[in-house]
Amino acid sequence: xxxxxxxxxxxxxxxxxxxxxxxxxxxxxxxxxxxxxxxxxxxxxxxxxxxxxxxxxxxxxxxxxxxxxxxxxxxxxxxxxxxxxxxxxxxxxxxxxxxxxxxxxxxxxxxxxxxxxxxxxxxxxxxxxxxxxxxxxxxxxxxxxxxxxxxxxxxxxxxxxxxxxxxxxxxxxxxxxxxxxxxxxxxxxxxxxxxxxxxxxxxxxxxxxxxxxxxxxxxxxxxxxxxxxxxxxxxxxxxxxxxxxxxxxxxxxxxxxxxxxxxxxxxxxxxxxxxxxxxxxxxxxxxxxxxxxxxxxxxxxxxxxxxxxxxxxxxxxxxxxxxxxxxxxxxxxxxxxxxxxxxxxxxxxxxxxxxxxxxxxxxxxxxxxxxxxxxxxxxxxxxxxxxxxxxxxxxxxxxxxxxxxxxxxxxxxxxxxxxxxxxxxxxxxxxxxxxxxxxxxxxxxxxxxxxxxxxxxxxxxxxxxxxxxxxxxxxxxxxxxxxxxxxxxxxx
Numbered sequence: 001x002x003x004x005x006x007x008x009x010x011x012x013x014x015x016x017x018x019x020x021x022x023x024x025x026x027x028x029x030x031x032x033x034x035x036x037x038x039x040x041x042x043x044x045x046x047x048x049x050x051x052x053x054x055x056x057x058x059x060x061x062x063x064x065x066x067x068x069x070x071x072x073x074x075x076x077x078x079x080x081x082x083x084x085x086x087x088x089x090x091x092x093x094x095x096x097x098x099x100x101x102x103x104x105x106x107x108x109x110x111x112x113x114x115x116x117x118x119x120x121x122x123x124x125x126x127x128x129x130x131x132x133x134x135x136x137x138x139x140x141x142x143x144x145x146x147x148x149x150x151x152x153x154x155x156x157x158x159x160x161x162x163x164x165x166x167x168x169x170x171x172x173x174x175x176x177x178x179x180x181x182x183x184x185x186x187x188x189x190x191x192x193x194x195x196x197x198x199x200x201x202x203x204x205x206x207x208x209x210x211x212x213x214x215x216x217x218x219x220x221x222x223x224x225x226x227x228x229x230x231x232x233x234x235x236x237x238x239x240x241x242x243x244x245x246x247x248x249x250x251x252x253x254x255x256x257x258x259x260x261x262x263x264x265x266x267x268x269x270x271x272x273x274x275x276x277x278x279x280x281x282x283x284x285x286x287x288x289x290x291x292x293x294x295x296x297x298x299x300x301x302x303x304x305x306x307x308x309x310x311x312x313x314x315x316x317x318x319x320x321x322x323x324x325x326x327x328x329x330x331x332x333x334x335x336x337x338x339x340x341x342x343x344x345x346x347x348x349x350x351x352x353x354x355x356x357x358x359x360x361x362x363x364x365x366x367x368x369x370x371x372x373x374x375x376x377x378x379x380x381x382x383x384x385x386x387x388x389x390x391x392x393x394x395x396x397x398x399x400x401x402x403x404x405x406x407x408x409x410x411x412x413x414x415x416x417x418x419x420x421x422x423x424x425x426x427x428x429x430x431x432x433x434x435x436x437x438x439x440x441x442x443x444x445x446x447x448x449x450x451x452x453x454x455x456x457x458x459x460x461x462x463x464x465x466x467x468x469x470x471x472x473x474x475x476x477x478x479x480x481x482x483x484x485x486x487x488x489x490x491x492x
Contacts, residue, residue, distance in 0.1 A: 014046060018057050018095040025088040025097055026050045033057065041226075047100065055087060056098040064151040066093055069228035071149030072141075079140040082133070082223045101223050106130060107212035107248065114249055124254070130215055130222045131242070131258045132265040134207075137224065138235050139269040141205030147232045156206055156233030161193045161287070168290040172297035173338070176345060177370070180338045188335035195283055195331050199234060206233025211245040235266070236277065240284040246292055246315035282327045289319050290339075301374075310377070316348045345487075359437050360478040361469060362446045365404075365462040367454030367485050375446045382446030383433075385426055387457040390419055394456050403486065404460030413460055423461060427468055434473060454485035466492055 014033060022028055028050035036045040044059040060066035070093070076083045087097040106126060113119040119127075147154040166189075173180070208229040216223045239262055243255045250258070259281070263274060293315050300308035320343045322328075328336045342348065364373050368388070375381050393399035393412050402409045413419045430447055437445055447465060449458040466481045470492050479492040 014057070015059055015095070017090050017092055018046070018059050021088055021090040021095050021097060022048060022050075022057060026055070054100045056084070056100050058096050058098060060094050060096070062151075063093055065228050066096070068149055068151035068230075070096060071146070072227055072230050075145045076137070076141050076224075076227070079136075079143070081137060081140060082221065083227070084223065084225060101216040101225065102218050104217045105213055106215035106217055106222065109217055110212060110248070117251065119251075119254060124257075126217060126220075126222065127254070127258055128261050130212075131239075131262045133222060133224075134210065134238060134242075134262060135235070135266045135269045137207060137210075138204040138238065141207075141230075142203055142232065145205060150231040151228065153231060155231055156196075156202065156237065157200070158193050158197065160231070161196055162189065164287070164291040164294065165189045165192065167294035167298070169294075171295075171302070172293045173342065175297055175301055176342055178338060178341050178345070181334070184334045185338060188332040192283075192287065192328075192332045192335065196234070196287060199280070202232050202234055204233065204235055206231055206235075207238045208233070208241070210238040210241045212242070212248055213245075234280075234284070236281045236284040237288065240281055240288045244285045244288055244318050246289075246296075246318055247311050249314060249317075282322065282325070283331070285318075286322050286327050289315060289322065293319070309374070313348070316343055319343055358476065358478045359434065359442060360444050360480060361434065362444070362480045362482065363462050363466050363469075364446065364448040364482045364484055365454055365458035365486075366448060366450050367452065367458075368450045369452070370454070370485070372450065373446075373448050373484060375444075377444035377446065382448070383426075383430060384448045384450065385461065387422075387449050387451040387461055390422060390451075390457045391416060392452065392457065394453055399456065402456075403483075404456045404458070405463060409456050410460065413457065419457075419460065423464055423468075426461070426465060430465065430469070431472065434469065434477065438473075438476065454483070459483050459486065 028048065033046040033048040036047065038045065042061045046057040046059075048055050048057050060069075070086055070089055073083055073086050077085060084099040084101055087099065089096045109126065110119075110123055113123045153160050169185070207224075207227050208231065209226055214224065214226040216225060239259065243250055243258060259278070263272070263277065266272060293312070296308045296312050296315060299305045300312065319339060323336060323340055323343065328339075360377070362375075362377070362382075366373050368386075372384055390413070393402075393404075393409050399409055399412065404410070404413070433445060447462075449461040449465075451458040462481060462483065466479050469477065470479055480489065481492055482489040
C-alpha cells in the first residue's frame with residue numbers, strides 16, 4: 001500500500017500504549033494501520049482504518065512536547081480554528097488519536113508550480129486562503145491560551161532567540177570552516193536579540209513552524225498541523241517562516257502579493273504600519289533563515305538525513321538575497337560580514353545559479369588534511385581519486401609558490417608520464433559514468449581529487465578532467481570546477 005505521502009507498512013511495530021488507546025477508543029485492532037514516513041520528526045504516525053473511517057494515531061517521544069501539542073491543539077479547536085480534533089489521549093500522555101485530514105499537504109500541491117515557476121490561479125487561491133487565516137491563528141490562538149503549556153518555553157524571548165542563533169553557529173557556521181571572531185559575533189547576536197524584541201511583550205500566538213508542509217488541504221480549505229513548538233511571540237515571525245521557507249522558493253512578486261493578503265486580513269485584528277511591518281519582517285526572515293540553516297546542519301550533517309542536506313542550497317539562496325538587499329548591514333554588521341563569507345564559499349557560490357536539466361558534474365580538488373568534500377547535491381558522493389601516489393612537486397622548494405595550473409608544475413608532472421597514465425584510467429571510469437548518467441536522466445555527479453595540500457597534483461588532475469569532459473561531451477553537461485583549498489570556483 002503506497003500513496004503520495006509515502007504511507008507504507010514498513011517496520012510496523014505499534015507500541016502497546018497506542019494499541020490500548022485505539023482499542024479503548026474505537027474497539028479496532030492495530031492490524032488495520034499503516035505507518036507514515038516522516039522527515040524531521042521523531043514522532044511516529046499511523047493511519048488506522050476503523051468502522052469505514054480513518055483516524056491518525058501518534059506515538060510521541062517527549063512528554064512535554066506531547067502536552068504542548070495537546071494543550072495548544074485543544075485551545076485552537078475551542079477557538080473554531082481549522083486544526084485536527086484530538087480524539088483521545090492515552091493515560092500516559094505519550095500517545096494520542098487525531099482527526100484524519102487526508103493526503104494533500106499544501107507543499108505537495110504546489111509541486112508543479114515550484115518546478116515551472118508559474119503559479120496557476122488555483123495555487124494562488126490556496127496560498128491566499130492560508131495567509132488570510134494566519135492572523136486568526138495568531139490573535140484568536142493567543143487569546144485565552146495558557147502559555148505555560150508551551151514547550152520548550154512560553155515566549156519568544158532573549159533566551160529562545162539565543163538558542164536558535166547558537167544552534168546556527170554550532171550546527172552550521174562552524175561546519176563551514178569560516179573563521180570568525182567569537183566575541184564580535186556574540187556582540188552582534190546580542191544586538192540582533194535586542195532588535196527582534198523591540199516590540200515585546202507580545203500577546204499573540206506564534207506558530208513558529210508555519211510552512212506549507214504543515215498546512216493540509218481538505219475540501220479546498222487549509223487546515224493546520226504540527227504547532228507543538230508554538231509560543232507567545234511576534235506576528236512577523238510566522239509570515240517570514242512561511243514566505244521564506246527555503247524549499248518553497250516563492251517568487252518575489254508572489255511573496256509581495258501574499259504579504260498584502262496577510263496585511264489586509266490583519267486589519268480585522270490590529271492596525272499596523274505597512275512600512276514598519278516590512279522593515280521588521282526582513283529581520284525576522286534573516287533570523288528564520290539562520291535558524292533553518294542550523295536545523296539543516298544538524299539534521300543533515302549530524303543525523304545524515306539526505307532531505308535536509310539537499311535543502312541547504314535553497315536556504316543559502318534566501319540568505320544571499322537578504323544580504324544583497326542590505327538586511328542587517330547597519331544593525332548587526334559583523335554577523336552579516338560572516339554570513340557573506342559563508343554564501344561566497346565555493347560550495348555555495350554556485351548553489352543558486354539554476355539548472356537547465358542537464359547533468360551537472362562537480363569536479364573538486366582538495367587536501368586530505370581537511371577531509372573529503374561533501375556532495376551538496378544530496379546524492380551522497382561520487383568518485384574520490386587519491387593523487388598522493390603521484391610524484392609530489394610540493395616536496396621541492398622551487399614549486400611551493402605555484403599550483404597545478406602553473407607551467408612549471410605542469411611540466412614537472414608531465415615529464416615522467418605517470419600522471420597521464422593515471423588520468424587515462426580516471427577518464428575511462430568517469431566517461432562511462434557520465435554516459436550512463438545521461439541515458440538515465442541523472443542530474444548530478446561529483447568527482448573529487450585529493451592530495452596532501454590540495455595545491456599541485458589534485459588541482460592539475462581536476463583541471464584536466466574538466467577540460468576532457470568539456471571537449472568530449474561538448475554542451476551536453478554542465479561542469480562546475482572547484483579548487484577548495486585555493487577558494488576558486490568556476491563554471492565551464
